[in-house]
Amino acid sequence: MTGKDQLTIPQDELVEAWRRTLPERLNAGDSAEVRADGTDPGALRVTIHASGRQKYKLDFAVRYLDSREIDVELVDVESGGRSIDEHAEAVRELISDYRRHLHECAQSLHDLTHA
Known part of the structure; x- marks a missing residue:
């Protein structure tokens, strides 16, 4: 990774963009919460509430490796x-x-995140 391909968008703008875009990528009836990661300006915390009887709630840490590529880590499933x-x-x-x-959401935001 070169220093030229760093994520440069402010974290609050990134959070808002994800909040607007992610619901369009989810299944009907699902919902999501997107928050800034307090320790990493290039990372987000995403909680997805899956529709259905099981009432699944999945927590993910999403971290930008550069302006295009994300790493998605499962934190918890309830x-x-x-x-x-x-x-x-x-x-x-x-x-x-x-x-x-999550990867589709990041891909759809390339115009915003790619320097």
Whole structure:
């Protein structure tokens, strides 16, 4: 990575852009919360509330590696307010699906984030 390809957008603008764009990428009935990561200006915290009976809530840390590429880390998965094992097949598929949505959101914001 070169020093030229750093994320230069202010974090508050990045958060607002994600708040506008991410809901368009999610499944019908899902909702998301996007917050600034207090320790890293190039990172966001994203909580996705999945629609459905299980009431899944997935927390992700999204960090920009440069102005285009993000790293998505699963922080926690809850069902009905309790942390659950993320290794169950259905949960792994859900995590994979939401990771893809997060990458799609970042990709759609390239015009904004790419210097």
